[in-house]
Amino acid sequence: MPRPATAQRPQRPQRPQRPQRPSRPRPSRRRFLSTATGTAVAGLVAAPWPASAAGRGGRPGRRPPNVVFVSIDDLGWDELGAYGNTFNETPHLDRLAREGVRFTSAYAAAPLCSPTRAALVTGRYPARSGITDFLRGEAAASDKHLSPDIPTIPDVLRPHGYTTGLIGKWHLTETYSGPYRERPGNPFAHGFDEVIASEEKYIADGDYFHPYFFLPDLPAREPNEYLTDRLAAEAVDFLTRHRDEPFFLHVSNYAVHTVLDARPELVAKYRAKPGADEAPNRPVLAAMLESVDQQVGRIADTLAELGLDRDTLLLVTSDNGGPYRDANQPLRGGKGELYEGGIRVPLIAHWPGRVRGGRSEDAPVSTVDVLPTALDLAGGRPGRHRFDGVSLAPVLTGAGALRREELFWVYPHFIGSTHPHAAVRSGRYKLVRYFRDGRSELYDLARDPGETTDISARHPGRARALRARLEAHIAEVNVLPPTPRRAAYPVPELAETFDGDLARWSVLPVTEHVGDARVENGRLAVSADQLTHLVFRSDVTPGSDTAAAVLTPGTFAEAGTQDTVFVGVAQDADNYLLFRYHNGLRRVGWDLRVDGQLVTAGAEPLHNLDGTVDLTGPDARYAFVLRGTRATAYADQGDGWEFLFTADTGGALDLSDPAVRARYRWATSVRLDDGTITLDGLTAHRA
Structure with missing residues (x-):
């Protein structure tokens, strides 16, 4: 059976010519994920570039140094022996920490994997690439991916003679069908020379023994193969193949x-240890981590055996904080949160002869620093590349201090019980701000690493200054569209106050029963005594993909089980994108209907908002704000606009395409099963 491209292990050739970069397939949508994101990247200022003792004539050996970056998925702050764990056994990693640098203020670029991985390969904050959340499987409406138009590791390091390899997880595309090399955002499209054992199907809940469901075309190399061991074997082969040329390898x-x-014998070992049944000890996780530790040990030993250890920077870290909060102690929170437990991660740097061993380094560093560091060590300068990260070479080699003022995080999504929020760290202080209500919290991480005490009231000036810096960053990366203020959307498109009849409106029944729809007393009224869902489509097409529609509700039925109003766009009763508000449950969400089928699977857990939105007040409004392939919901409960959620529908409905948008009209809708619902008006404006 021939080996697939995603798992190819070529034999070591005799100094081959550098392979040509594969042609890049055009993304199925958005050239740069959005015009706004592209503008934000163009506006970046080049990061300060410390002079490195390892680069520009000072590098060891006769070639640029190699970089091996090992990422451990969901590794918690307190799960390595080098970071204080006494139950898990990680002797190889602990040795690397003793011989190298153990960072105590290292951060993942995001609280979840996909955005951190995007930051790793770009050197930019996730918001600049449009990858701000973990990418779901194909059930999601979006087809988001890391655009090949964004420069990544191969683009930056190839001019310096580097071979680039990825072994294992990629998770930067939502497309898991069709030929691997033709999928938007696949690692080959980004120029990686070798891609081995990278998921062909959505990884879902993991799979660690062969045959792997997300790698159906990958044959085993040994009986009862364990995936972590397989990646170790592939890494050893890669190092051997490329011993005579500089390389960047991500394991x-x-x-x-x-x-x-995990392997049964290792699970049995940990289940037999004292304290195995006591929190935070987890025998299966400990067994998995021992396999990872053995993998890293094999990589380090191979580098030494090949004589490459003194020419190779080896980095080991996590893609986000651990999902088990007790595994992040004493830090607060966990995966999906911008408190320290969700983003502060172990980071070990090992480089014999270049990195002075036995050190702990407290300088705040981030995933975005890896690519600038590799480029610096290669002897390169940023040039046209713009990074949010800075080179860690001075800190690693002891040649100087880290030049950084702040680190930023933006997570505008829901996961678990976490609401959209953002954070900034400046020196010892960190501010966390929530998008919904704008509240912010200030912490002194030097005195309070567990973020137990909000000191914003005691230090209002510092809180204001950090909040201003964070808000400026959020605006710069352009992660959210402006609220539906007239200043942001000055061109009027629709102003319906229902003072006349419905001549300009098409009444589209979604259900068999149509109830009674009429205009009376300046309101659109819909009455029903059984389930009725009507879409009211205007005769106005959105004139831009940067626009906003605002619904002013009237009275709600407050009877039966359906008491819902909608705002958005519709083509007909079988094709629409509408934001809904269910008054009885105080619930918001979105319905994307394509050819009569709802395709909103994979959406964020918006139930976090249940019971928190009330649009019954006299000044209440509900807004649908369109920007490209995404639409954002804002609500005004009488005190100003509040961010609710964003829906990305590019995989099913691309309203950035003028031809698609031309088929749709501004719309509102009512669904009820008893009583009467009225609407006061609908307005729409564009930028």
């Missing part, structure tokens, strides 16, 4: 992501 583990599974 991207799927472990220790849930669902946890």
